[in-house]
Amino acid sequence: MTTPKQFLVQAAARNNAVWCATMSRSHGVVGEFGVQAWAAPTRTPPLYPDAVTLVPGADLSALVARIDTAASGASVKDSFADLDLTEAGFQVLFEAQWIHRPASAPAVAPDLAWDVAADPEMLRSWALAWDDGDGNIDLFRPELLDDPAVCVLAGRSADGRIGAGAVACRSDQVVGVSNVFARDGGADVAWPGVLDAVHRLFPTLPVVGYEYGDALAAAVRHGFEPVGPLRIWVHG
Secondary structure, eight states: OHHHHHHHHHHHHHHHHHHHHHHHHTTOOOOOOOOOEEEEOOOTTTTOEEEEEOOOOOOOHHHHSSSSSSSTTOOOETTTSSOOGGGTTEEEEEEEEEEEEEEESSSSSSSSSSEOOHHOOOOOOOHHHTTTTSSOOOOOOOGGGGOTTTTEEEOOTTTTTTEEEEEEEEOOOOOEEEEEEEETTTHHHHHHHHHHHHHHHHHHSSSEEEHHHHHHHHHHHHOOOEEEEEEEEEEO
């Protein structure tokens, strides 16, 4: 029998796979959903996995066979933290927690004015703020704006500067939030605006995602509950 937390983890994992598939398509990489996992046969964009498991106890050999382990940096999102990929040449990059928040407005009012990036110029400005000099500005391509399930959320200060942001990706049962950032003050500054925007856009959907470390602690302060572990494995 599936427990409520197991159901939430499965919903969060599938939502995250939808987002990874969308990001990959925007870079010309087409993955495929199977019963046990989503996987891409060629290397996905930087920072994104080549496979995301969708059910506990996924078949390890079948999973690895669906991705290109000959390419540098191949990775797997082990959504239930129940696989051992070491014999296939992988090592754990990091561990995190899936998080869940019921559909509701934030308890704290946002300080910034929030809207959805609607054109390539605004998306570029958002990417510059998100990247903060790390060299991944081109990760977010204009093709993302054509997907009705994806909303790139931007928080602007009074002078129009993008000071915070996130990505919201809707699936059947939940809305997933990722890439949460604030240029000043960290996630605690971003979350009230992100949650307010998500609640306005998807008022009936619970919010999911995954975080670890200080970012996880910030999410908990804003009403999220950790519901289960995941691991990111990288090849090589």
